[in-house]
Amino acid sequence: xxxxxxxxxxxxxxxxxxxxxxxxxxxxxxxxxxxxxxxxxxxxxxxxxxxxxxxxxxxxxxxxxxxxxxxxxxxxxxxxxxxxxxxxxxxxxxxxxxxxxxxxxxxxxxxxxxxxxxxxxxx
Amino acid sequence: xxxxxxxxxxxxxxxxxxxxxxxxxxxxxxxxxxxxxxxxxxxxxxxxxxxxxxxxxxxxxxxxxxxxxxxxxxxxxxxxxxxxxxxxxxxxxxxxxxxxxxxxxxx
Numbered sequence: 001x002x003x004x005x006x007x008x009x010x011x012x013x014x015x016x017x018x019x020x021x022x023x024x025x026x027x028x029x030x031x032x033x034x035x036x037x038x039x040x041x042x043x044x045x046x047x048x049x050x051x052x053x054x055x056x057x058x059x060x061x062x063x064x065x066x067x068x069x070x071x072x073x074x075x076x077x078x079x080x081x082x083x084x085x086x087x088x089x090x091x092x093x094x095x096x097x098x099x100x101x102x103x104x105x106x107x108x109x110x111x112x113x114x115x116x117x118x119x120x121x122x123x
Numbered sequence: 124x125x126x127x128x129x130x131x132x133x134x135x136x137x138x139x140x141x142x143x144x145x146x147x148x149x150x151x152x153x154x155x156x157x158x159x160x161x162x163x164x165x166x167x168x169x170x171x172x173x174x175x176x177x178x179x180x181x182x183x184x185x186x187x188x189x190x191x192x193x194x195x196x197x198x199x200x201x202x203x204x205x206x207x208x209x210x211x212x213x214x215x216x217x218x219x220x221x222x223x224x225x226x227x228x229x230x
Binding site for chain 1: 168177
């Protein structure tokens with residue numbers, strides 16, 4: 001069955017760029033039936049949506065992060081990626097990638113999640 | 124922005140019914156989803172499109188959404204249901220919002 005796996009550095013220095021990749025296995029990222037999203041969770045806090053992407057490249061971002069976020073997709077590698085620039089300690093969190101289901105061609109809930117990866121921002 | 128408000132905590136005795144509310148302006152006009160997150164684990168979708176259960180989710184989980192409030196109901200609550208629960212909705216611009224989360228304690 002479909003699985004999602006995040007990968008990337010666990011430690012990023014302040015002011016640098018956080019880069020993560022989500023590998024999609026056991027299914028097609030290009031099926032056209034889903035969006036693909038990033039969600040994060042600071043230690044001990046709640047969930048925050050970062051953004052979502054369709055396999056053709058259309059994206060939607062959280063307005064509070066939009067100026068610093070880029071989400072991209074590489075269908076040939078069955079991966080999508082997150083870049084978050086100019087990070088601070090406030091960006092320390094577990095970052096999840098997830099599959100977002102479509103209802104009447106619009107993205108809704110996140111039906112499948114990766115295991116998450118902790119990224120710490122510290123010098 | 125769009126705010127979804129949940130109670131920080133809810134307590135329930137085993138075998139009883141737990142209800143967790145999620146409030147937002149005209150939330151009933153949007154699809155609400157609910158996620159369960161146990162400590163150290165990824166969230167799991169337990170309710171989507173207000174009241175639908177994904178495959179593998181026990182029948183004791185149900186949902187409703189009307190007016191400004193969506194509700195997750197767990198009937199016959201079991202100790203294994205102790206977890207954090209998050210509601211989620213999406214606006215017309217495809218922006219996604221999560222509630223602050225509710226810690227369900229089964230005692």
